[in-house]
Amino acid sequence: MDRLYVFKDRLFLTLTVLASIITVSIVIAIFVVLLLASLDAIKHFGVFHFIFSQTWSPHRHIFGGASSIYGTVMTTIIALFFAVPTSLGIAVFVTQICPKSLKGIFSYSVELLATIPSIIYGMWGLFSLAPVMRNYIEPALQRLFLPIPGLKVLFEGTPLGIDLLTSGLVLSIMIIPFIASIARDNFELTPKEFSESAYAMGATKWEVIKDVIMPYSKVGLLGGIIIATGRALGETMAVAFVLGNDHSIHLSLIESSTTIAVTLANEFTEADSALYVSSLFYLAFILLFLSFFLLSVAKFLVKKGVKRHG
Amino acid sequence: MDRVRKRKLINKIALGLSVFAAFLGLFWLVFIIVSVLSKGFSAINWSLFFKDPAPPGFSGGGLRSAFVGQGIITIVASLIGIPIGIMGGTFLAEYGRNFKFSRLVSDIADIMVSLPSIVVGTFVYSIMVRPMGHFSGYAGAFALAIIMIPTILRTTEEMLNLVPWELREAAFALGAPYYKVIKDVVYRSAAAGLFTGVLLGVARVATETAPLLFTSFNNPFFTVNPNQSMPSLTVTIYQYAMGPYEEWHRLAWAASFVIVVTVLLLSIAGRFIINRRFSKR
Amino acid sequence: MNQVLLSVKDLNFFYGETQILHNIDLDIYKNRTTALIGPSGCGKTTFLRCFNRMHDLYRNNRYEGEILYKGENILKVKDLIELRSKIGMVFQRPTPFPMSIFDNVAYGLKLKGVKDKKKIRERVEKALVGAALWDEVKDKLYSPALDLSGGQQQRMVIARALAVEPDIILFDEPTSALDPIATSKIEELLSNLKKITTILIVTHNMQQAARVSDFTAFIYKGHLIEFEETEKLFTNPKEELTERYITGRFG
Numbered sequence: 001m002d003r004l005y006v007f008k009d010r011l012f013l014t015l016t017v018l019a020s021i022i023t024v025s026i027v028i029a030i031f032v033v034l035l036l037a038s039l040d041a042i043k044h045f046g047v048f049h050f051i052f053s054q055t056w057s058p059h060r061h062i063f064g065g066a067s068s069i070y071g072t073v074m075t076t077i078i079a080l081f082f083a084v085p086t087s088l089g090i091a092v093f094v095t096q097i098c099p100k101s102l103k104g105i106f107s108y109s110v111e112l113l114a115t116i117p118s119i120i121y122g123m124w125g126l127f128s129l130a131p132v133m134r135n136y137i138e139p140a141l142q143r144l145f146l147p148i149p150g151l152k153v154l155f156e157g158t159p160l161g162i163d164l165l166t167s168g169l170v171l172s173i174m175i176i177p178f179i180a181s182i183a184r185d186n187f188e189l190t191p192k193e194f195s196e197s198a199y200a201m202g203a204t205k206w207e208v209i210k211d212v213i214m215p216y217s218k219v220g221l222l223g224g225i226i227i228a229t230g231r232a233l234g235e236t237m238a239v240a241f242v243l244g245n246d247h248s249i250h251l252s253l254i255e256s257s258t259t260i261a262v263t264l265a266n267e268f269t270e271a272d273s274a275l276y277v278s279s280l281f282y283l284a285f286i287l288l289f290l291s292f293f294l295l296s297v298a299k300f301l302v303k304k305g306v307k308r309h310g
Numbered sequence: 311m312d313r314v315r316k317r318k319l320i321n322k323i324a325l326g327l328s329v330f331a332a333f334l335g336l337f338w339l340v341f342i343i344v345s346v347l348s349k350g351f352s353a354i355n356w357s358l359f360f361k362d363p364a365p366p367g368f369s370g371g372g373l374r375s376a377f378v379g380q381g382i383i384t385i386v387a388s389l390i391g392i393p394i395g396i397m398g399g400t401f402l403a404e405y406g407r408n409f410k411f412s413r414l415v416s417d418i419a420d421i422m423v424s425l426p427s428i429v430v431g432t433f434v435y436s437i438m439v440r441p442m443g444h445f446s447g448y449a450g451a452f453a454l455a456i457i458m459i460p461t462i463l464r465t466t467e468e469m470l471n472l473v474p475w476e477l478r479e480a481a482f483a484l485g486a487p488y489y490k491v492i493k494d495v496v497y498r499s500a501a502a503g504l505f506t507g508v509l510l511g512v513a514r515v516a517t518e519t520a521p522l523l524f525t526s527f528n529n530p531f532f533t534v535n536p537n538q539s540m541p542s543l544t545v546t547i548y549q550y551a552m553g554p555y556e557e558w559h560r561l562a563w564a565a566s567f568v569i570v571v572t573v574l575l576l577s578i579a580g581r582f583i584i585n586r587r588f589s590k591r
Numbered sequence: 592m593n594q595v596l597l598s599v600k601d602l603n604f605f606y607g608e609t610q611i612l613h614n615i616d617l618d619i620y621k622n623r624t625t626a627l628i629g630p631s632g633c634g635k636t637t638f639l640r641c642f643n644r645m646h647d648l649y650r651n652n653r654y655e656g657e658i659l660y661k662g663e664n665i666l667k668v669k670d671l672i673e674l675r676s677k678i679g680m681v682f683q684r685p686t687p688f689p690m691s692i693f694d695n696v697a698y699g700l701k702l703k704g705v706k707d708k709k710k711i712r713e714r715v716e717k718a719l720v721g722a723a724l725w726d727e728v729k730d731k732l733y734s735p736a737l738d739l740s741g742g743q744q745q746r747m748v749i750a751r752a753l754a755v756e757p758d759i760i761l762f763d764e765p766t767s768a769l770d771p772i773a774t775s776k777i778e779e780l781l782s783n784l785k786k787i788t789t790i791l792i793v794t795h796n797m798q799q800a801a802r803v804s805d806f807t808a809f810i811y812k813g814h815l816i817e818f819e820e821t822e823k824l825f826t827n828p829k830e831e832l833t834e835r836y837i838t839g840r841f842g
């Protein structure tokens with residue numbers, strides 16, 4: 001009987017080990033497979049040339065990733081521009097201002113934003129947000145900024161609502177809950193004595209937040225922001241609806257564009273030549289590499305933040 | 311203006327801005343939910359669930375095939391993803407808790423949770439769709455399983471870590487082998503947490519679109535055979551929303567309505583389970 | 592007469608490079624209660640956990656010496672599952688498993704492969720009676736063990752240990768998480784238990800040791816300072832260190 005126990009225990013142990021090995025192998029396999037699949041394109045276009053070449057022409061069999069990479073980076077920057085201040089504001093509100101009784105329900109509402117699937121963000125962006133952007137927000141921004149010489153280039157063109165700005169805005173709403181919840185957790189980790197001793201010296205609430213709580217939480221906050229960046233970089237559906245899949249680089253924020261993920265979503269099943277497919281895999285590999293790198297850095301920072309508090 | 315008054319003013323402005331930010335967050339939530347509910351509700355009818363899509367441009371069809379396809383893909387994905395996720399998490403929290411390897415797996419799984427899902431789609435395309443020569447529900451399910459595994463693995467690990475060590479020791483002291491300790495004591499103690507983790511993991515992939523685009527692809531016809539390309543609700547929404555027909559948009563909204571309502575209910579249910587868990591003892 | 596059940600010979604225990612227990616020699620007598628006392632961190636719990644090889648759950652531990660039990664050295668036993676089914680243990684905090692009271696008490700029997708439902712029922716009842724809990728729970732055997740009070744949970748855990756009819760039960764400060772009333776119930780129970788089994792108990796409470804035990808061992812910094820009949824040890828200690836400890840001048 002006890003032998004049976006030993007056997008079953010070994011069996012269970014083996015299964016659990018296998019499961020964790022499978023998990024790691026998947027990640028390694030993704031890297032290897034995508035790299036192999038993009039070898040063709042890497043040989044053809046090299047690394048720097050592919051990253052900086054703007055031409056994406058299936059007819060002429062010339063592929064450069066610059067337009068997709070530009071769109072990816074720009075939408076992410078716009079998203080962060082909106083999301084970081086909003087999320088910090090939410091975290092400040094939840095931890096410092098909100099009455100205790102409303103705190104739970106409020107945090108939960110913000111977290112609900114994170115549970116809404118990206119396809120819904122896309123639908124909403126296309127049919128609800130884009131018309132508002134086209135008819136009201138973007139014309140208003142143009143009236144405001146076109147007269148200013150330096151900012152003129154950012155707001156040129158016909159407002160269509162299908163553009164970098166709308167995409168960035170949708171992305172920002174998607175990442176707000178992540179940054180806000182990490183910020184909230186980090187704010188709450190700040191020891192009470194720290195903020196109380198600042199209050200005792202006559203600091204205002206805002207000064208306590210700015211001079212004690214924020215500096216104390218900065219490592220964890222940075223980690224959270226980078227995780228959100230990683231998510232924004234690779235988001236597909238929410239952006240695919242409202243960006244327009246246009247392979248040319250415009251400085252203006254109200255022009256359509258594309259991201260790596262959107263290019264993949266739109267062209268992968270239509271790619272008709274080996275080189276075309278390989279170039280798409282190349283883009284996928286770049287996206288994988290970027291996100292993995294960013295998320296590893298974030299992981300490291302978050303761990304460091306926790307350790308310091310712990 | 312004297313210094314103190316200036317400081318007080320800055321304080322008021324800053325706090326006012328954060329209240330504004332908070333309500334901006336709420337505003338988006340309400341805006342999105344109200345849009346989907348109002349536009350989707352009018353499009354809901356019985357034929358949505360019981361009829362297959364009408365040919366492009368014709369009205370009166372439903373999305374039965376997409377509901378069924380989505381269900382099959384999600385179930386197959388769960389059959390692969392849940393056991394691997396729970397087993398892997400069990401290794402990290404139990405047998406392997408002292409090994410460096412476990413920390414590595416845990417960190418990698420954490421990173422995997424946030425990797426772009428479309429990249430997983432391209433991966434599965436090249437290891438399954440290309441060799442097999444056709445899109446298939448199995449490929450879609452496999453892609454979703456890959457996304458599900460790290461989420462469930464990490465929640466399992468965390469939930470098992472919450473079970474006090476003394477409880478395991480008490481079972482060991484009675485002469486239980488480790489697998490029985492895990493099965494009878496640890497899993498049972500963490501049951502509510504594990505269930506919530508699985509629920510969230512499944513809910514997350516059940517609404518994924520990007521990894522399905524070039525794995526299960528789409529199919530205008532009803533099918534229950536996962537070895538063929540399979541329609542899914544999410545891919546159908548994408549196709550219909552980007553399409554030119556008013557009728558398609560209506561169906562896309564109806565499908566979005568169903569998804570949002572389901573997700574909200576699941577998330578509230580999950581919340582409820584967790585709350586009950588922590589209020590007890 | 593006192594009959595030796597377990598005999599500890601020159602026991603040393605190491606945690607990594609650090610030696611926790613030094614050259615301990617001690618006999619545990621059958622159907623007697625032996626108490627282990629000493630200041631916290633002295634190694635008394637570490638010592639207790641050698642008897643069912645609990646340290647084997649963790650890495651970097653090493654035993655030297657012998658604990659003889661029915662002619663076998665516990666420290667060299669390969670089959671820990673078998674060993675632990677004969678040596679029960681009760682912990683500081685109650686450890687009810689997330690199942691019904693009945694299933695909790697029957698758990699050890701099921702592990703041993705007892706299938707006979709009637710026999711399981713009898714043994715569960717006997718164990719609950721032995722742990723002075725039967726009257727309180729006989730009408731709700733199938734309700735969750737987590738619903739019991741802390742003191743009841745601890746007595747149920749004792750019943751769980753009793754059900755497999757172990758030769759000895761190890762108690763690791765079993766009342767430290769309980770209120771005074773629950774504590775006195777457990778102490779009363781302990782005095783009765785030695786009729787059916789042998790008890791080795793770690794306690795930080797000297798009055799408790801004096802009340803429940805027949806023999807007391809005083810451990811200090813990993814050394815066994817004195818081992819005597821409880822009455823003698825508390826009234827007329829041989830060692831000065833023991834005297835200083837029991838009179839409360841340190842620790």
